[in-house]
Amino acid sequence: MKKLYPLKFKKIFKKKVWGGRGFKENLGINLPTKDSYGESWEVSSHKNGMSIVDNGSLKGKDLDELLLEYKEKLVGGEVYDKYKDKFPLLIKYLDVNDRLSVQVHPSDEYALGVEKEFGKSESWYILEASSDAKLIMGLRKGMTKEMFIKKTKNKDFNDLFNVISVKKGDFINITPGLVHASLEGSVLICEIQQNSDTTYRIYDFDRLIDGKLRDLHFDKAIEVIGYQNVPQISSDENRKNIEVSGGTKQEIIRGEYFNIDKFLIQEKFKDIDKDSFMIYSILEGEGNLNCEGVIYPVKKGETWYIPPELNICIEGKLEIFKTFI
Known part of the structure; x- marks a missing residue:
């Protein structure tokens, strides 16, 4: 496998x-x-x-x-x-x-x-x-x-x-x-x-x-x-911006079928979910996904599927929609 x-x-x-x-x-x-x-x-x-x-x-x-x-x-x-x-x-x-x-x-x-x-x-x-x-x-x-x-x-x-x-x-x-x-x-x-x-x-x-x-x-x-x-x-304007390392986050929704966060990344943000996959919709900007030392260039208009338990570092100036369960 x-x-x-x-x-x-x-x-x-x-x-x-x-x-x-x-x-x-x-x-x-x-x-x-x-x-x-x-x-x-x-x-x-x-x-x-x-x-x-x-x-x-x-x-x-x-x-x-x-x-x-x-x-x-x-x-x-x-x-x-x-x-x-x-x-x-x-x-x-x-x-x-x-x-x-x-x-x-x-x-x-x-x-x-x-x-x-x-x-x-x-x-x-x-x-x-x-x-x-x-x-x-x-x-x-x-x-x-x-x-x-x-x-x-x-x-x-x-x-x-x-x-x-x-x-x-x-x-x-x-x-x-x-x-x-x-x-x-x-x-x-x-x-x-x-x-x-x-x-x-x-x-x-x-x-x-x-x-x-x-x-x-x-x-x-x-x-x-x-x-x-x-x-x-x-x-x-009426959603709360939460400070995270490397940027800000808005918790858009917590629901029965899916959860969504919106990230504004300015530098580097480390992300991992041990319980659910994550889907990144790249809404603005360009940068990299650093997955355990392997670099994946990303840009506006792309969608990336992240299996659980992968250590991801998002690098660059990016606006991202993150969907997970």
């Missing part, structure tokens, strides 16, 4: 009608064609996009293969005990330049019973936003199931949603049952979510794709919507 090390996976690009060129323009990510791309799957073991190692002695292996071979050595003992041979998370970038369909995600309980996969709890960190960027996040206060069904069946979407303005640095935790969409402007998002691709579309603004309306999932959506669910939102 080969020794584990910091892993970089091939990006999995998804063309979307609402996509753009922001991955290249804002993150320095090379795109394979001149088309509009809406998603870049960074770490995934989902059947709709399987991550393949792109560096080192394990190059060419996919994430499922690694998990079957290395088990708790790849993800951590407690994580493996809970999830076994099913990788729990999916890390993406989203480039949203048109209206994202009005949608909702199911809980584990519903999705495992109906779709045979995890539910979808997810979070959005706004990397870039136009001055007019607005999102739908939940339904307006007082909305009931009966009112919602009546209005949507009549295609009356006025005064139905809770609309918020967003800016760079905002973080939104989107729990199962929270209706959400993009409404105006453009946003570039780092998305952390459960390992699921189940989305129930409620309304797609009557948009035509290849001359056809996209499928909606109204009946399932009605069953899973939390009619009084509200988003959990924080911004860079």
Whole structure:
């Protein structure tokens, strides 16, 4: 069995009608064609996009293969005990330049019973936003199931949603049952979510794709919507900065499915987790990961998977999203 090390996976690009060129323009990510791309799957073991190692002695292996071979050595003992041979998370970038369909995600309980996969709890960190960027996040206060069904069946979407303005640095935790969409402007998002691709579309603004309306999932959506669910939102200004050796840290979220910290590294920061893997999303800057004397250059737009118990020293001027369980 080969020794584990910091892993970089091939990006999995998804063309979307609402996509753009922001991955290249804002993150320095090379795109394979001149088309509009809406998603870049960074770490995934989902059947709709399987991550393949792109560096080192394990190059060419996919994430499922690694998990079957290395088990708790790849993800951590407690994580493996809970999830076994099913990788729990999916890390993406989203480039949203048109209206994202009005949608909702199911809980584990519903999705495992109906779709045979995890539910979808997810979070959005706004990397870039136009001055007019607005999102739908939940339904307006007082909305009931009966009112919602009546209005949507009549295609009356006025005064139905809770609309918020967003800016760079905002973080939104989107729990199962929270209706959400993009409404105006453009946003570039780092998305952390459960390992699921189940989305129930409620309304797609009557948009035509290849001359056809996209499928909606109204009946399932009605069953899973939390009619009084509200988003959990924080911004860079109201999060506490914690001094750490070599920089600062913000504890973005501590949740049932994932935890996220944001680091601003100015010099060197030593990091290790004995119980969980860590995923570094490099949001700004460039530098190195020094793993037990081996140097891995890193830069903006890259995503690195760190198996548990590896001693890492992050060196350079970097802004990093760290996801762990």
